[in-house]
Amino acid sequence: MSSGDKVLEVKGLTKFFPVRLSFSESLRGGKARVVHAVDGVDFFVNRGEIFGLAGESGSGKTTVLRTVLMLTPPTSGEILYEGVDLAKLEGSELKKYRPKLQVVFQDPYESVNPRMTVYEIVSEGLFVNNMVSSEEEALEKVNRALKEVQLVPPQEYVFRYPHELSGGQRQRVAMARALILDPEIIMADEPVSMLDVSIRAEVLNLLLEVKEKRKIAVVFVTHDLALAKDVCDRLAIMYLGVIIEFAKADELTTKPYHPYTQALIAAVPVPDPAGQKVKVLAKGEIPTNVSPPSGCRFHTRCPIAEQMCSENVPPLEEVSRSHWVACHFWGEAFEKFSKGELTPVDVQAPG
Amino acid sequence: MTKLAVLEVAGLKMYYGVESGVVRAVDGISFTLKEGQVLGIVGESGCGKSSLALAIMKLLPSNGKIIEGTIAIAGVELTQLNDAQIRRKIRWKKIAMVPQGAMNSLNPVFRVGDQISEAIQIHTGISKKMALSQAKTLLELVGVDSSRARYYPHEFSGGMKQRAIIAMSLALTPSVLIADEPTTALDVIVQAGIINLLLNLRKEYKMSIILISHDLALVAQMSDVVAIMYAGKFVERGASLEVYSNPLHPYTLGLVGAFADIRAARERLISIPGSPPDLLDPPTGCRFNPRCPNASDICREKEPELEVAFPGHWVACHFWQEIREQRSKSV
Numbered sequence: 001m002s003s004g005d006k007v008l009e010v011k012g013l014t015k016f017f018p019v020r021l022s023f024s025e026s027l028r029g030g031k032a033r034v035v036h037a038v039d040g041v042d043f044f045v046n047r048g049e050i051f052g053l054a055g056e057s058g059s060g061k062t063t064v065l066r067t068v069l070m071l072t073p074p075t076s077g078e079i080l081y082e083g084v085d086l087a088k089l090e091g092s093e094l095k096k097y098r099p100k101l102q103v104v105f106q107d108p109y110e111s112v113n114p115r116m117t118v119y120e121i122v123s124e125g126l127f128v129n130n131m132v133s134s135e136e137e138a139l140e141k142v143n144r145a146l147k148e149v150q151l152v153p154p155q156e157y158v159f160r161y162p163h164e165l166s167g168g169q170r171q172r173v174a175m176a177r178a179l180i181l182d183p184e185i186i187m188a189d190e191p192v193s194m195l196d197v198s199i200r201a202e203v204l205n206l207l208l209e210v211k212e213k214r215k216i217a218v219v220f221v222t223h224d225l226a227l228a229k230d231v232c233d234r235l236a237i238m239y240l241g242v243i244i245e246f247a248k249a250d251e252l253t254t255k256p257y258h259p260y261t262q263a264l265i266a267a268v269p270v271p272d273p274a275g276q277k278v279k280v281l282a283k284g285e286i287p288t289n290v291s292p293p294s295g296c297r298f299h300t301r302c303p304i305a306e307q308m309c310s311e312n313v314p315p316l317e318e319v320s321r322s323h324w325v326a327c328h329f330w331g332e333a334f335e336k337f338s339k340g341e342l343t344p345v346d347v348q349a350p351g
Numbered sequence: 352m353t354k355l356a357v358l359e360v361a362g363l364k365m366y367y368g369v370e371s372g373v374v375r376a377v378d379g380i381s382f383t384l385k386e387g388q389v390l391g392i393v394g395e396s397g398c399g400k401s402s403l404a405l406a407i408m409k410l411l412p413s414n415g416k417i418i419e420g421t422i423a424i425a426g427v428e429l430t431q432l433n434d435a436q437i438r439r440k441i442r443w444k445k446i447a448m449v450p451q452g453a454m455n456s457l458n459p460v461f462r463v464g465d466q467i468s469e470a471i472q473i474h475t476g477i478s479k480k481m482a483l484s485q486a487k488t489l490l491e492l493v494g495v496d497s498s499r500a501r502y503y504p505h506e507f508s509g510g511m512k513q514r515a516i517i518a519m520s521l522a523l524t525p526s527v528l529i530a531d532e533p534t535t536a537l538d539v540i541v542q543a544g545i546i547n548l549l550l551n552l553r554k555e556y557k558m559s560i561i562l563i564s565h566d567l568a569l570v571a572q573m574s575d576v577v578a579i580m581y582a583g584k585f586v587e588r589g590a591s592l593e594v595y596s597n598p599l600h601p602y603t604l605g606l607v608g609a610f611a612d613i614r615a616a617r618e619r620l621i622s623i624p625g626s627p628p629d630l631l632d633p634p635t636g637c638r639f640n641p642r643c644p645n646a647s648d649i650c651r652e653k654e655p656e657l658e659v660a661f662p663g664h665w666v667a668c669h670f671w672q673e674i675r676e677q678r679s680k681s682v
Contacts, residue, residue, distance in 0.1 A: 167626075202624075277572060
């Protein structure tokens with residue numbers, strides 16, 4: 001992997017949110033607490049690459065995305081865009097970089113203003129960033145952007161309102177709004193999870209095409225591992241605010257080292273009635289990240305946890321080429337997982 | 352293996368009257384559900400799959416009306432019964448439903464156990480104390496510790512809430528359970544737990560389940576028989592093993608190609624062009640024809656009927672034989 005292509009590097013990113021005390025708690029002198037939404041995350045993204053961040057709800061994946069976009073400033077850590085730390089910038093200095101990192105949100109029914117036309121939605125960023133001098137110029141750019149996202153002919157879409165568009169078309173409008181600013185990075189937060197299965201692929205393939213053509217980087221946040229395997233080049237798994245494993249996407253889904261990644265993969269149903277049935281390899285549900293578990297955060301649910309797991313935080317280490325994992329017993333876990341020796345924790349699945 | 356049919360639906364049509372016309376949400380659906388069988392109904396949003404469930408439960412909104420067809424459960428014809436009879440004899444007792452998003456419908460100011468026991472009390476008239484003890488048994492049955500009966504919904508996780516709702520639906524030991532998207536909004540490990548729970552209930556109590564979902568993989572995991580629904584109609588149905596390994600309808604094929612499979616090698620997903628039709632004004636002929644790669648004149652003119660392609664495998668397509676040949680050549 002040529003490290004010279006890094007367009008984004010995130011180092012030691014943390015984001016804590018204060019928890020508001022209830023009235024009675026504050027009367028009793030309760031201590032202020034924080035949610036450790038993101039608690040020390042490092043990763044980088046290369047130009048022309050799709051980097052996936054996957055995890056359950058509450059793992060902090062969306063907070064990473066929002067923090068990297070500086071929609072909310074990090075508590076600590078660096079967000080290096082081509083070497084410049086965005087976390088240190090403010091106001092007009094930061095605004096200069098905003099077009100470079102663009103976002104496509106999860107829900108196209110919420111993320112586009114229903115009272116604006118497609119033209120207004122897509123061109124707004126151009127005016128905000130002083131990238132055009134006239135309406136004519138803006139319209140021309142909007143038309144070009146609509147063509148790029150295959151809303152053709154653009155004349156037919158440009159003065160429509162969102163309610164006249166399908167979900168897939170709205171998500172294309174959201175992509176056009178991002179692309180029109182010539183970004184270097186697109187941050188996509190579950191961009192197809194609200195869409196029907198039959199139209200997911202067209203939005204994803206468009207994202208892949210745009211990435212190829214423009215050589216931009218994409219950060220793809222998802223909870224769907226099967227989809228992530230097909231879309232992402234590299235994939236990181238988050239749990240309670242930290243990355244616990246990352247590798248090439250298809251390697252991660254075929255050779256998961258971390259017991260949590262294994263539990264996720266064993267729980268994904270396969271679209272084949274003759275195929276392997278789902279297994280529950282982790283106890284319970286993701287705990288609160290107000291006071292995350294000590295040591296390895298996964299030890300409370302881990303099928304192979306030992307004493308040391310509750311005491312020592314396992315470091316994220318490169319254990320084979322470009323495959324990083326944070327587990328004291330990853331070797332043992334992987335052996336048991338591949339031999340099918342991990343026992344499901346729930347009531348026995350029917351035979 | 353001839354098992355008893357517990358539910359028989361024939362030629363069911365349910366339309367909604369709206370200002371601008373008639374929405375043909377369920378348009379001629381027939382199937383038989385046998386004892387202990389899981390039927391998966393797969394379809395996209397707006398295909399009428401939830402409306403079908405509401406029609407079977409006779410829980411229709413005021414503008415929804417069953418136009419034609421029959422729904423027989425254990426020999427009783429539901430379309431002939433009035434609301435009071437359905438409430439007294441059928442709903443909860445013979446057939447229960449876990450509606451989509453039901454886990455968010457628990458009342459936040461009552462304890463979970465009390466909410467379950469209230470349902471039992473109302474329908475059986477037993478004492479409050481007995482109802483609560485039954486509620487606890489039900490919670491244990493679905494894998495929630497019975498001490499949690501005293502908890503309020505906000506003290507439950509998403510998965511536990513869904514289990515509580517399933518427990519409630521089992522209160523009067525129905526023979527058929529309709530589960531509409533029972534795992535949407537749940538994380539994948541929690542989802543796996545719910546899948547295994549439902550399958551266990553099926554096995555231990557010979558309960559029949561209708562599973563409604565947009566998720567091909569979820570349906571593959573759970574169903575014995577599967578029906579693919581498009582624009583108010585079943586376009587293909589049969590034994591799951593058969594339909595998944597030998598899909599004949601272009602829509603089924605399209606769904607399979609659009610669906611990511613975690614076991615498969617990295618692949619580019621293929622979309623189905625266009626979007627599902629408006630059921631106010633569905634296309635003439637085959638309703639899938641505007642999106643179909645195989646469509647020709649006959650598809651635009653004549654509506655294909657569900658026909659037997661292989662024993663136990665039904666498909667509604669004029670060209671299923673050609674599709675099958677094409678596929679066997681390309682393999």
